[in-house]
Amino acid sequence: MMDALEEIVASCGRTSVAEDVAAWKARTGGKAVGCFPVGVPEEILHAAGVLPVGITGGAVTTQRADSGVPTFTCSLARGTIERGLDGDLSILDGMIFPDACDVARNLEGIWRENSPGRISEVVRLPRNPQSKHAHAFLESEFERLRTTVGEMSGRDAKDKDLRSSIQAYNRNRALIRELSRIRGEQPWRLRATESFLLVRAGRSVPVEEHNALLESAARAIEMSGRRRRDGVRVVIEGAPCEPPPAGLIETLEEAGCLVVEDDFLAGRRRFGADVEATGSPLSALVRAVLRDVPPSGPRRAEGLIEKVRRTGARGVVFCVAKFCEPELLDLPLLRAAVERGRIPHLTFEVDGGMGVFESVREQVEAFVEPPVFFP
Amino acid sequence: MTALKRLMADWYRDLSEGEGPVVYLPVGGNVAELPRACGFRVFFPEVNALQCALRKVAGEFILRAEEQGYSPDVCGYVKSDMGLAASGGSGPFGTIPKPDILLCTTSGCSTTLKWFEALAGIHEAPLFVLDVPSVRDGAADPHALRYVVRQVEELASVLEKIGRRKPSRDRLAETLERSRQAEDLWMEILDSARAKPSPFDAFFEAVFFMAPITVLRGTPECVEYYRAAREEVRGRVAEPERRRIVVDGPPPWPHFRAFRDLFKRWGARCVASTYVRVGGDWDEGFRHDPSRPFESMAEFAARCYTNRSLPARRAILEREIRRFDADALVIHSVRSCRPYSVGQACLRVRDVPTLFLESDLADPRHFNEGEMRTRVDAFFEVAR
Numbered sequence: 001m002m003d004a005l006e007e008i009v010a011s012c013g014r015t016s017v018a019e020d021v022a023a024w025k026a027r028t029g030g031k032a033v034g035c036f037p038v039g040v041p042e043e044i045l046h047a048a049g050v051l052p053v054g055i056t057g058g059a060v061t062t063q064r065a066d067s068g069v070p071t072f073t074c075s076l077a078r079g080t081i082e083r084g085l086d087g088d089l090s091i092l093d094g095m096i097f098p099d100a101c102d103v104a105r106n107l108e109g110i111w112r113e114n115s116p117g118r119i120s121e122v123v124r125l126p127r128n129p130q131s132k133h134a135h136a137f138l139e140s141e142f143e144r145l146r147t148t149v150g151e152m153s154g155r156d157a158k159d160k161d162l163r164s165s166i167q168a169y170n171r172n173r174a175l176i177r178e179l180s181r182i183r184g185e186q187p188w189r190l191r192a193t194e195s196f197l198l199v200r201a202g203r204s205v206p207v208e209e210h211n212a213l214l215e216s217a218a219r220a221i222e223m224s225g226r227r228r229r230d231g232v233r234v235v236i237e238g239a240p241c242e243p244p245p246a247g248l249i250e251t252l253e254e255a256g257c258l259v260v261e262d263d264f265l266a267g268r269r270r271f272g273a274d275v276e277a278t279g280s281p282l283s284a285l286v287r288a289v290l291r292d293v294p295p296s297g298p299r300r301a302e303g304l305i306e307k308v309r310r311t312g313a314r315g316v317v318f319c320v321a322k323f324c325e326p327e328l329l330d331l332p333l334l335r336a337a338v339e340r341g342r343i344p345h346l347t348f349e350v351d352g353g354m355g356v357f358e359s360v361r362e363q364v365e366a367f368v369e370p371p372v373f374f375p
Numbered sequence: 376m377t378a379l380k381r382l383m384a385d386w387y388r389d390l391s392e393g394e395g396p397v398v399y400l401p402v403g404g405n406v407a408e409l410p411r412a413c414g415f416r417v418f419f420p421e422v423n424a425l426q427c428a429l430r431k432v433a434g435e436f437i438l439r440a441e442e443q444g445y446s447p448d449v450c451g452y453v454k455s456d457m458g459l460a461a462s463g464g465s466g467p468f469g470t471i472p473k474p475d476i477l478l479c480t481t482s483g484c485s486t487t488l489k490w491f492e493a494l495a496g497i498h499e500a501p502l503f504v505l506d507v508p509s510v511r512d513g514a515a516d517p518h519a520l521r522y523v524v525r526q527v528e529e530l531a532s533v534l535e536k537i538g539r540r541k542p543s544r545d546r547l548a549e550t551l552e553r554s555r556q557a558e559d560l561w562m563e564i565l566d567s568a569r570a571k572p573s574p575f576d577a578f579f580e581a582v583f584f585m586a587p588i589t590v591l592r593g594t595p596e597c598v599e600y601y602r603a604a605r606e607e608v609r610g611r612v613a614e615p616e617r618r619r620i621v622v623d624g625p626p627p628w629p630h631f632r633a634f635r636d637l638f639k640r641w642g643a644r645c646v647a648s649t650y651v652r653v654g655g656d657w658d659e660g661f662r663h664d665p666s667r668p669f670e671s672m673a674e675f676a677a678r679c680y681t682n683r684s685l686p687a688r689r690a691i692l693e694r695e696i697r698r699f700d701a702d703a704l705v706i707h708s709v710r711s712c713r714p715y716s717v718g719q720a721c722l723r724v725r726d727v728p729t730l731f732l733e734s735d736l737a738d739p740r741h742f743n744e745g746e747m748r749t750r751v752d753a754f755f756e757v758a759r
């Protein structure tokens with residue numbers, strides 16, 4: 001029999017993104033815009049009455065030869081263009097891409113060329129946050145986005161609207177941080193797959209609805225009498241942008257891992273603390289972005305070691321999207337760092353279309369077995 | 376060609392034997408004039424990786440990097456360089472000095488940023504990131520440009536501290552003036568391809584001719600080189616041409632000759648290419664400008680070809696096809712360079728026959744000569 005939490009989690013997958021968006025549009029008459037990971041400030045869309053739709057990947061079914069997205073790109077990029085142009089995501093009224101990687105940035109042009117009449121924007125996030133002038137730049141960038149989105153929806157995102165959107169998203173992030181805390185401390189009370197599905201459910205509904213879902217999940221966790229489960233505590237790293245299929249996370253857990261921390265769906269979790277909801281809201285958002293820039297390269301490697309120590313993890317599982325160059329370039333540095341720290345690790349290159357996880361299971365079983373962990 | 380070889384050899388020699396602090400820079404939208412005016416010697420890991428590919432030693436370095444955990448699916452230049460570092464930093468051109476600072480402009484690609492982060496870690500040297508926001512349409516928007524200018528100012532004080540030398544206004548102005556002169560000459564050479572037949576190949580030759588403007592911009596040697604090159608091109612008697620093509624994409628360096636010969640057989644002359652714009656471009660009369668030192672460096676940084684959106688790139692291709700009266704477009708898509716290749720297949724220009732080819736710029740394994748030849752032949756056969 002399912003416990004209350006399992007029932008809530010099962011409800012997350014009942015409707016597809018397209019169905020959720022269609023229902024919302026029918027109900028409100030509003031516009032829905034896709035937000036490619038990682039870093040689009042959803043608050044600005046929300047404040048203008050637009051539904052921000054989180055793009056989280058999935059299988060690529062056909063290869064649109066004319067789309068211009070080469071086969072040596074992540075399935076997230078290929079899938080987004082394909083599904084956005086003539087698949088289920090064609091229900092979107094536009095897309096916003098961060099220039100977080102070269103692929104994401106170029107997708108904007110592909111989208112623009114192929115979807116006349118729908119909005120297509122790039123948000124350029126500062127890569128030199130140390131500069132004293134990064135703030136002014138990003139604030140103008142967010143202002144530009146506010147104008148574009150306002151024109152599209154016919155409703156300006158006023159400062160007071162933005163402040164209340166920030167509050168709603170702060171609540172969302174606080175609830176997600178709470179899920180992470182529980183998992184870090186007592187991972188048997190909330191499985192990684194469950195938390196992934198709960199967080200991902202926010203991609204296609206307004207944030208208030210997602211907050212309600214997360215609140216009910218928190219209550220269910222509180223009430224549940226799940227028994228302590230043993231396993232090898234691991235951290236999953238390498239998937240902030242394109243997450244692995246839920247089946248892979250589930251397989252890791254079934255094969256004996258207790259996932260105490262991961263970096264999935266980083267956009268929903270990018271701020272370590274609340275964004276201030278007083279004063280100029282755009283400026284507050286900018287301060288939060290500049291405060292919590294995700295570390296990269298050698299600094300990220302240090303952070304990973306720190307994360308492992310903090311969570312008491314005994315191993316690291318790298319789940320990197322196939323063809324994702326930014327992650328694949330950090331990977332050797334991260335692996336070298338965990339090796340120096342004598343931390344066992346395992347790597348999977350994942351793809352949105354993966355459906356069979358037998359070999360993953362075998363590798364994980366061998367990984368969690370003695371003698372790796374019990375010398 | 377010999378003048379060029381000598382220049383490049385001198386560049387390497389100065390790096391291994393010369394004096395003064397060393398800065399590492401990327402090619403895309405770099406602001407080399409500033410460190411140069413502060414007495415830095417400038418080194419370009421990409422140019423070095425390219426030389427390794429051209430001399431056919433990149434393959435070994437790439438394998439070495441893959442043994443260290445670099446994926447087969449990431450940029451070959453990065454792997455070539457990481458493999459070189461793992462081999463003690465000694466390549467076919469001697470030993471490259473350690474950097475005193477790395478200065479990464481982001482306009483070329485975000486891969487260089489990861490690359491420079493890794494190098495900064497290896498060499499335990501500081502990294503300055505010069506963030507150059509991408510350009511959506513024709514020109515960079517004012518708030519983005521302002522941000523770049525301000526960062527260049529911040530950079531100037533960082534360089535001053537590390538180089539222990541203040542960038543004097545005069546020296547910077549002199550350096551920028553030399554850049555401008557070389558740029559004028561280089562543009563004249565590229566423009567000569569408008570003649571029919573063209574005396575100059577704007578891809579197969581230009582990718583070599585562009586080396587000084589890439590690595591020595593701002594030096595007197597660079598100006599001299601282009602002055603002599605312009606005279607040489609002016610004095611040429613153009614060979615007959617049968618096709619006039621525009622090429623988009625970098626060359627496959629490890630198989631450069633074989634690739635060139637595929638086109639030569641058909642009498643195809645390249646009259647314009649986009650690869651010559653990977654540093655930055657000089658369209659609409661843009662030049663480095665001693666009277667607007669920081670502004671013109673910032674603008675140059677933003678003008679790098681891969682810093683532009685796909686629709687803007689298509690507009691450039693259309694314009695070049697018209698301006699140079701080309702009759703075909705050749706797109707060479709390389710795996711290593713995603714900012715170039717993602718979306719490249721949709722750059723086809725209406726009413727212009729387009730040939731789409733794929734291989735790589737550094738990794739020799741991705742070049743299939745037989746298949747390429749078949750496609751090139753079929754393309755020109757039909758269009759004959």
Ligand code: SF4
Nearest residue numbers: 074101241242324325
């Ligand atoms: S998964 Fe990687 S390559 Fe793909 S869009 Fe995200 S960061 Fe870019």
